[in-house]
Amino acid sequence: MKIRLxxxxxxxxxxGMSAEARQTLAVTxxxxxxxxxxxxxxxxxxxxxxxxxxxxxxxxxxxxxDNDEVVFLPPVSGG
Amino acid sequence: xxxxxxxRETIDVDAERSALDHAAAGAYVSFxxxxxxxxDGKPVLALDYQAYGPLALSEGDxxxxxxxxxxxxxxxxxxxRVGSLAIGDLAVWVGVSADHRDAAFAACRWVIDEVKLxxxxxxxxxxxxxxxxxxxxxxxxxDAK
Numbered sequence: 001m002k003i004r005l006x007x008x009x010x011x012x013x014x015x016g017m018s019a020e021a022r023q024t025l026a027v028t029x030x031x032x033x034x035x036x037x038x039x040x041x042x043x044x045x046x047x048x049x050x051x052x053x054x055x056x057x058x059x060x061x062x063x064x065x066d067n068d069e070v071v072f073l074p075p076v077s078g079g
Numbered sequence: 080x081x082x083x084x085x086x087r088e089t090i091d092v093d094a095e096r097s098a099l100d101h102a103a104a105g106a107y108v109s110f111x112x113x114x115x116x117x118x119d120g121k122p123v124l125a126l127d128y129q130a131y132g133p134l135a136l137s138e139g140d141x142x143x144x145x146x147x148x149x150x151x152x153x154x155x156x157x158x159x160r161v162g163s164l165a166i167g168d169l170a171v172w173v174g175v176s177a178d179h180r181d182a183a184f185a186a187c188r189w190v191i192d193e194v195k196l197x198x199x200x201x202x203x204x205x206x207x208x209x210x211x212x213x214x215x216x217x218x219x220x221x222d223a224k
Contacts, residue, residue, distance in 0.1 A: 008129055009201035009213040048215070052199075055133040071131055071199075077214035078128065078159055078200030079112050079171050079191060 001025075001066045005036065009074050015040040029053070030060040033072055048075055083139030083198075084158045085130055090169050099176035101153040108183040110191045112171040114164045118214075122207035128161045128170065131199040135159075142193045150186035152177040157190060159200055 004021050012018045015036075026032035029051040036042065051058050052071040064070070080098060092109070099107060116123055143155045153176045160170050173190050177183035205211045 006131065008131055008199070009203070010215065012129075013213065044215075052131070052134050055137065057134070057138075071134070073131065073134075073199050074201070074213070075215040076195070076197070076199055077202040077216050078130075078198050079195035 001064065003032065003064060004067070004069045005032075006069065006071045008071070009077075011040075011042060011044065011072060011074055014042055027064055028061050029058065029064065029070060029072070032064065032070060033060075036072070044074060049073060081136065081140060082143040082156055083136060085132060085135060085139075085161050085200075086158050087160070087162050090158050090160065090172050092169070092172060092174075095156055095158060095172065096174055098156050099154045099174050101176050103178055104153045104176035105178055106180040106183040107174065107176050108180070108187040109175070110171075110173040110187050111169055112191070114166050114168045114170050116166045118204055121204075123166070123204050124207055125163065125165055125205045127163050127203040127205075128159070129201050129203065130159070130161045135198050135200055138198050139194065142190060142197060145193075146175075146186050146190050149189070150175075150177070151179070151182040152186045155186060155190060157194060159194065159198070161200070 003024055006019050007015045024032055026035055033046055050073040053068050114126055146155055155175050157173045164170055173187050175183045175187045202214045203211055
């Protein structure tokens with residue numbers, strides 16, 4: 001399945017990109033994060049991250065579908 | 080006009096305040112977050128804010144709607160800047176009108192705290208020594224290259 005990923009803040013810096021499209025066998029954000037963390041050298045633990053799919057927060061075991069937009073959100077620092 | 084907005088331009092507080100006008104309101108409380116020249120003991124020269132726009136807008140609006148349900152207030156607005164800001168710039172503004180001051184103060188305080196906790200916006204500080212770093216304020220080190 002094909003997934004579009006957006007990266008922000010330190011994850012974007014580490015990945016060296018702000019977006020990518022990936023073919024993946026992962027069926028949940030948990031599996032997908034393990035895959036992209038290995039690919040890009042992310043060291044941030046999943047416990048620190050929230051997940052959004054198609055613009056809404058979801059849990060780590062949410063079922064992904066083809067063409068989803070997935071964002072792994074590091075701890076926020078607005079204000 | 081949406082209650083929560085992201086802004087690339089200077090926030091015009093006087094213009095925004097008119098959205099809070101209500102004949103029954105006897106109090107107006109606002110919070111302004113400014114870019115300061117230091118953080119965690121380090122001199123700061125400037126900073127950038129980055130947002131995941133669609134979720135920032137929906138989460139920001141959800142916070143303001145929650146606040147309207149939790150507090151006896153008439154209207155609430157919040158604007159958060161994105162992009163590059165200089166020292167002294169207004170980075171975030173919260174405005175609340177209410178019949179009485181207690182609810183206005185309480186709601187304003189609650190909104191800025193929730194925005195800082197929940198809205199997907201990140202701050203990248205540029206330090207005087209040339210370094211920079213995204214802040215991820217949960218007690219752990221910044222995960223930059």
